[in-house]
Amino acid sequence: MTETSSDRGHTFRQEIARVVNEVTQGLRTLDAGTAWFSGLAPARRQEVLQEVAGYAMQAHITSADGRAGVANSGVKPTANPSVMICMDPPRYGFASLPADEHVKAFRVLVSVFTVADSRRRETYCKGACGHAWHNLTAEAEQPSGWPWPGFGPGRAVLRTPHRIIALRSHRREPVPDLSTWPFERLQAFTTGTNDWSQLESVRVVAQQHAYDSNRSYDARRRWAELSLLANRRMRSTAPEGSARELRQDFMLRTWVIDHLGPQGDNSAWNPQALGSDTLVALRLTPSDAAALADNWRDLPIEQIRELRRHKNLTAHLERLITHLRPGPTHDQLLPWIETRQLLP
Structure with a gap:
């Protein structure tokens, strides 16, 4: 079979x-x-x-x-x-x-x-x-019907070989396979949950669908918008200025603009709007960040984290900059492309 x-x-x-x-x-x-x-x-x-x-x-x-x-x-x-x-x-x-x-x-x-x-x-x-996973032993015999490739004699086996239990098996409810859900069901699920791990799962699945070149451009944009929705709901439950969710927002929007094309009437796919959002998220100027980076190993951990935050939040600029029209936003973001290379 x-x-x-x-x-x-x-x-x-x-x-x-x-x-x-x-x-x-x-x-x-x-x-x-x-x-x-x-x-x-x-x-x-x-x-x-x-x-x-x-x-x-x-x-x-x-x-x-x-x-x-x-x-x-x-x-x-x-x-x-x-x-x-x-x-x-x-x-x-x-x-x-x-x-x-x-x-x-x-x-x-x-x-x-x-x-x-x-x-x-x-x-x-x-x-x-x-918990079966807390009771491993280095027995030499391999149980019959052993399902995992690469685990032969001498490998650790479960004391209860006929009841294979993964780490998450103690959950009361099975984790749904969101990758098989249609768009409408996943969208409704996203708007109805505030659970961070569930939203993260939606974000990843929707982003994977957006990357699928077998889908139409319109379908891929819809999936990308759903991924952004999940990501932004995650941001609403995170501490102020969560760099991870902001970076994911900026990176996905840049990818869509770069691969599927910009849309001036949709702020998610508008390069100028993304550039403005990036500037709002940056707390340091390029010159301030470069000055701190000179001796970053001697800085307090909080300042090192701040520099890394800025490095993460500017990772998309090398691609975005080509889509920005000449003007203040372009001019303020351009120095970050070189400055981020200096950051830890």
Whole structure:
């Protein structure tokens, strides 16, 4: 029987749960887990980051967990993933980071999750744990019908091999597969929820549909607008000036303008409106940011985060600038293209 895409997705999520839990419980080194991650295709890496971010949310990580995990990860505390996970509350949009930061993001996420999950095993689960993923062992025998590729004899197996349980199986309700929902249903779902993780799932799914070149331009714009709606509802529940949601807003709007064309009568796809929105979000001038960047390693962590915020919020400008007409907005944004290269 041919395996469906849903089956393949389920199998891959099981594999993610297996690898992460092996690292968490010391049955696989972080370097070995990172080697597995590095061997995946870029799209698969994004899936992993989104899945493991969900694990971290379920573990209710604290800022102390974040700092301890970053210290164990081998990633600099000033790197984007490190700063995001140590924020209060943490930011989980690791799948949206540039591809060259995905390996660092994986190391940080797994390291922080290890700290949080270890704490939970020693408190909530101590002496009476029924979670299968907390009961791994390095048995040598492989159970019959083992479904996960790459896990042969000598690998860790569950003590209950006939009841394969992924990390999220303790939820009361199954997580819906939003990728199969039609536009109208997903739109209604978006307007009816304030749950950050659900809105993040909508944002990612809608954005993927917007990127689908097999769809018409009009359909892709509708999906992009839905992704923006979910993202903006996430911003309404986040602290003031959330750079992650702003960056995602700016990047998607720029992509649509660049690939599907600008629309002067729609502020979402109007280059001038996007340029104005960008200027409003920037708290520093290019010259101020460049001056601070000269000795950024000596700055307090709050100022380093502010510089990284500005670097993230100007990532779209190199493409947007070509769509801006000559004038004050163009002239104020142009220096940021060079200045952001100096920022940490």
